Amino acid sequence: MISEISFVLDSSIVAIDFTKPSSPKPTTTVLNYLRSLPGHKGVKEGCAEGDCGACTVVLGELVGNKSIRYKSVDSCLLFLPMIHGRQLITVENLKDRSGELHPVQSAMVESSGSQCGFCTPGIVMSLFSLYKNTDHPTRLEIDDALTGNLCRCTGYKPIIEAAAHACVHKGLDHLSGDNSRIIGLLKSIPKAPIHIKTKLQSYFKPTSLSAVFSHRRQHPKAVIISGATDIALRVTKKHELIREIIDLSDVAELKAIANSPAALTIGAGVTLNEAMPRIERDFPALYNMLSVFGSQQIRNLATFGGNLGSASPIGDTLPVLMAYGAKVILKGPKSSRNVFLDDYFLGYRKTARAANELITAIVIPKPRNGAAVRSYKVSKRKDLDISTLSGGFKLDTKNDGTVKNIVLAYGGMAEKTKRATTAERFLVGKKWNRETVELAMLLIDKDFTPISDARASAEFRRVAARNLLLKFWTDTVRNE
Numbered sequence: 001m002i003s004e005i006s007f008v009l010d011s012s013i014v015a016i017d018f019t020k021p022s023s024p025k026p027t028t029t030v031l032n033y034l035r036s037l038p039g040h041k042g043v044k045e046g047c048a049e050g051d052c053g054a055c056t057v058v059l060g061e062l063v064g065n066k067s068i069r070y071k072s073v074d075s076c077l078l079f080l081p082m083i084h085g086r087q088l089i090t091v092e093n094l095k096d097r098s099g100e101l102h103p104v105q106s107a108m109v110e111s112s113g114s115q116c117g118f119c120t121p122g123i124v125m126s127l128f129s130l131y132k133n134t135d136h137p138t139r140l141e142i143d144d145a146l147t148g149n150l151c152r153c154t155g156y157k158p159i160i161e162a163a164a165h166a167c168v169h170k171g172l173d174h175l176s177g178d179n180s181r182i183i184g185l186l187k188s189i190p191k192a193p194i195h196i197k198t199k200l201q202s203y204f205k206p207t208s209l210s211a212v213f214s215h216r217r218q219h220p221k222a223v224i225i226s227g228a229t230d231i232a233l234r235v236t237k238k239h240e241l242i243r244e245i246i247d248l249s250d251v252a253e254l255k256a257i258a259n260s261p262a263a264l265t266i267g268a269g270v271t272l273n274e275a276m277p278r279i280e281r282d283f284p285a286l287y288n289m290l291s292v293f294g295s296q297q298i299r300n301l302a303t304f305g306g307n308l309g310s311a312s313p314i315g316d317t318l319p320v321l322m323a324y325g326a327k328v329i330l331k332g333p334k335s336s337r338n339v340f341l342d343d344y345f346l347g348y349r350k351t352a353r354a355a356n357e358l359i360t361a362i363v364i365p366k367p368r369n370g371a372a373v374r375s376y377k378v379s380k381r382k383d384l385d386i387s388t389l390s391g392g393f394k395l396d397t398k399n400d401g402t403v404k405n406i407v408l409a410y411g412g413m414a415e416k417t418k419r420a421t422t423a424e425r426f427l428v429g430k431k432w433n434r435e436t437v438e439l440a441m442l443l444i445d446k447d448f449t450p451i452s453d454a455r456a457s458a459e460f461r462r463v464a465a466r467n468l469l470l471k472f473w474t475d476t477v478r479n480e
């Protein structure tokens, strides 16, 4: 057990002992820590809630013992202990010792990609991550890399040009030259469990599930975090002092993905971006939903366990996982059980998970050949937006074209993710044609009493929910 954290910054190991009076708190964000240093003011605070990307930094993580994986993240959402054992790269680290700009920086200069400059360090860091991960990015990949970065004055055209240019004409990247030294430094950081205790806070970062359960027994009120993209806002927006935290992000048992002919099992601590390549082929509807989930910076942190743990009625993975017939694995100190998502959500942010249980994985059955599964997100803009409502639908038909099974799961229509069971019952056994679908559309009203809020009126939600079913029908018929 160690009580301080270590990470690599400016090509050296930095250690923080939180017990010293001048030290930051365990819940100090990486953004605020960096802003307190003399040489790292490039990182900016815009929103402090993951929406603007002005605080984007890149984390380097060891893969095996030989290479480093680079991920863009919002430093406003990261508590300091979350970067233990990682390399923290800021915009100041991109130019080389002689002051030569990094290829992504030069490309930004050459294409006039900056005006007031407030967003520029964050944009440069997102482009740096793209540069490290992709050789010939498509326009879609460039747009996706920039989804989490808001620029209010330059306009995105020159920034997109800079991205395309830098990633195709890769110049000298001095960070690659330094790789073996950084790998050596990262390897020298102990991977032991962390227990930080200050006068006001306790922060546990265990490395095994058994240790998580032991901490929970002793600290039943401790807040569990995984990627902290939901929980960090309690600190940055509500200015809450969270007294006790159990951070799951180093528990290897929660990070496995297992593929069998029947199902894909994804550990609760797997980030959405880590899971996406494993999901794309067999679960395209889930993949499509993840493609419009937050931004790269969010998906590099956010986990399935966190989305299911929050149990928000507008959680984006929930309706489509329900459509696939997914189950959560809930594990307590002594036993484990599998619960279908249909039975998991009980009410507004209320679930069947007992206080001493954790979500350890989600099991997603592979749909039968010929079954159609689709996901839909209705939001004010396509990217980095909260759902107004969403749908995850699955259709199984018989050879005679009648409906054998159908799942119509909706988010944003009730206090929890919920199925339109009246419409489902009506459709089973009927021909899957426009006439029956139009009748079923009216029945959706029977299962939901949506509310009006800042995003939409109840009436909008009612009409949109019906239209999503019509869209589902159109999509299934079009693809026949």
Ligand SMILES: Cc1cc2nc3c(=O)[nH]c(=O)nc-3n(C[C@H](O)[C@H](O)[C@H](O)COP(=O)(O)OP(=O)(O)OC[C@H]3O[C@@H](n4cnc5c(N)ncnc54)[C@H](O)[C@@H]3O)c2cc1C
Binding pocket: 049, 050, 051, 223, 224, 225, 226, 227, 228, 229, 230, 231, 232, 248, 268, 269, 292, 293, 294, 295, 298, 301, 302, 303, 304, 305, 306, 307, 308, 309, 310, 314, 315, 316, 317, 357, 358, 359, 360, 384, 385, 386
């Ligand atoms: C800018 C921004 C954009 C976002 N965009 C989207 C979006 O498009 N769609 C969407 O659905 N959400 C979105 N979110 C919300 C959030 O990113 C997701 O809910 C995410 O999946 C949470 O995962 P996490 O690992 O970060 O959770 P955390 O913040 O770590 O935890 C969330 C909750 O789950 C609990 N929890 C975590 N892991 C477990 C576990 N293993 N067992 C039991 N409980 C657990 C925690 O105690 C906490 O209550 C966004 C958030 C931000 C800040």
Ligand code: FES
Binding pocket: 044, 045, 046, 047, 048, 049, 050, 051, 052, 053, 054, 055, 056, 074, 075, 076, 077
């Ligand atoms: S400050 Fe806006 S995303 Fe972090």
Ligand code: FES
Binding pocket: 113, 114, 115, 116, 117, 118, 119, 120, 150, 151, 152, 153, 154
């Ligand atoms: S250059 Fe001003 S916000 Fe982007």
